[in-house]
Amino acid sequence: MLFVNCRVLTMDDQHPVAESVAITGDRITWVGSDRDSEGLVSGANRVINGLGRTLIPGFHDAHIHFLAYAASFQAVDCRPSSVSSILDIKNSIEDRAQSTRSGQWIHAVGYSEFDLLEGRHPTRWELDQAAPDNPVRLIHRSGHACVLNSRALDVVGITNSTPEPPGSTILRDLKTGAPNGMLLEMDDFLEGKIPAPTIQELASDVAEASQALASLGITALQDATPSNSISRWETFVALKSDDALSQRVTFMIGGESTTEFLRSGVGRDSKDMNLRVGAAKLMVTKTSGSLFPDVTAIHETVNKLDNKGFQVAIHAVESEAVSAGAEAIALTRASGSQLRHRLEHCSEMPPVTLEQVVASGAVVVTQPGFVYASGRRYLAETAAANQPWLYRIGGLRKAGTMLAFGSDAPVIDPNPMLGIYSAVSRKSQDGDVVAFDESICLHDALEAYTLGSAFAGRMESHLGAIKPGLLADMVLLDRDVTTIEQAELTEIQVNNTVIGGAMAWDIEDQ
Incomplete structure (x- = not known):
């Protein structure tokens, strides 16, 4: 050719x-x-x-949740482009329920309470009205929250007396104390309690999703799902063997599965650029109001994974999480580690935090497409004094930090050009400008979505x-x-x- x-x-x-x-x-x-x-x-x-x-x-998407993206092709579409109110959500789920047998799960995705007429999350009882005979899971646009209806809460075993797992939140009715259906950071709890699709059920969705990514120019992806396990690795092996998935895949390991991967030897030191094991994923969140895990635990976990030879990818959105992740990576560097650790997202970085990130030597894998998709929300919900610290790719680039871009799809549209546009213009889809001083030039934006992503995945000698x-x-x-x-x-x-x-x-x- x-x-x-x-x-x-x-x-x-x-x-x-x-x-x-x-x-x-x-x-x-x-x-x-x-x-x-x-x-x-x-x-x-x-x-x-x-x-x-x-x-x-x-294009190389350095942070995506591919199977969730593929599953979204068959889920009820509740993105802002499709619904504008809770009533719309109920009507869409009710339409799906009419063609779904009783007791079968209904999956809906992409709602944003900020964009709903009511300006709030739906409740279990509203979803009950739409599908009383089916368990329903409605996933928030962020991917870090969902709403279950009453039937679904029963199936997964959440009752009035269910304790909250560490770092998670079960929202409750203020008068009765009953769960209102809203769950934050509960994916680990739900894992295995909601039936996973079979390989046969996945294959057509995966093929469609892969073709959609190819139409956007995406040739490689790094799956950053924090619950990735040996069984999910085997799913990817099967999908690649069936040629349903054409993109090259780097499979991050869920933090709880690293011992299992070490014991099995699966994917370690793989030279196969079509499917390979990547970094160990560590979630650091502040969703419940305090940092989880705490700083000491973060340092210990990163050090342990580093000692085992794992590159670590730390999910860090809030400035406290970014700071703690940068500190942990800096400690490994101080002890002589040469592993190429990563910070994922880095959404909020005031000056002190940015300095910590730069000094840590971490690769920053971020999503300028969030500015495109949610810029209006950021400006509405972030104090004016803190808005200059959002998605600071310009400051990082000037300081010499290696940048890689991803989409975090299905959280947002995986189209790389939308992220590249916002990286250079700092504009949202509504025309709002977010922290213009953090813009970068077109060449640097293209590099972050190609060579930068390869570097983050330790593949720059191949692609x-x-x-x-x-x-x-x-x-x-x-x-x-x-x-x-x-x-x-x-x-x-x-x-x-x-x-x-x-x-x-x-x-x-x-």
Whole structure:
């Protein structure tokens, strides 16, 4: 395969731009000018004329929850784009209940109380009205909360007397003390209590989700689900074996499963770039009002995982969580560790916290797409004095911190161009500007979604750039991104997506 007449942005500092790229098998074999490519045309099985459009390395989503994203294709859609009130949610769930047998679970996803007419979360009793004969789970847009109806609460065993697991919250009616259906940070508790889909049930959703990602130019992903286990790893193995999932997958390990992975030896030191084990995921939250786990436990856990040879990816949203994670990573570095630990999200970083993150040497994996999707909410709910500290990618970049971008889908749309647009403009989909001083240039935003993500996943010697010898993962966009206005970034479509030298998406075939 040969691409010619392209604006190639290689992400290779030695040769940053080119016009033509040759692929043999699954590898890039040549990068150069159109004039020098003329002798390669006759030997190419396919020549693609880019017509001056931009060719870049494949987008690499460094933080996604892929199976949840795939499951959302069949779930009741309660995103702000589909519902505007609790009544709308009830009507959508009721419609699904009419075609669902009694006792079967109904899954609904994506609601945002901020965008609902009522400005609040639904309750178990409202969901009961929509589907009294079915257990219902309605997942919040953030992925860190959900609402269960009464039937579902019974099935999972939550009653008036159920204690809250550490770091979790069961919201209750103020008068009776009965659970109102709202659960915060309860995924570990619910794991295994709600029937998981079979491989056969997953396969079609996964294939659809994989194709959707390919249409967005995504060639690799890092699954950051905190409950990832050996059994879920085996699910990914099966999906990859069936060719349902075309993207390269790095599988983060849930913190509770590291011992199991060590004992089994599964995925350790894997050279397979199609499916490999990545970092150990550690959740640090403040949802219940205080840091969980506490600072001492965070330091001990990170040190223990580091000693076992695990790269650690620390979920840290609030400034206290970011600070604690940075401290823990800095301690491993002080003891001589060379492991490439990560901080995920880093949503709030006042100046002192940013300095801690930079000093820690952590890779920051963040989601500028959150500014696009939720900028209006951030400005409404964040004190004006704290707004400059939201998603500080500009400050991190200037300080030399390595950035990687992801979507956290299904929390938001996985389209990389939406995140790239907000990274350079700091604008939301509503036009609100959030911390403009934290903007970065287009090249740096593209790099964070390609080479930066490969670096975060310790794969930069295999992918993330258009360079001879690297894997042939690349994306031809529908225009030259270096010559357009910022606003056009959200309109960009993908013409071709190549994964390992094979065409995973071709706009002409659609």
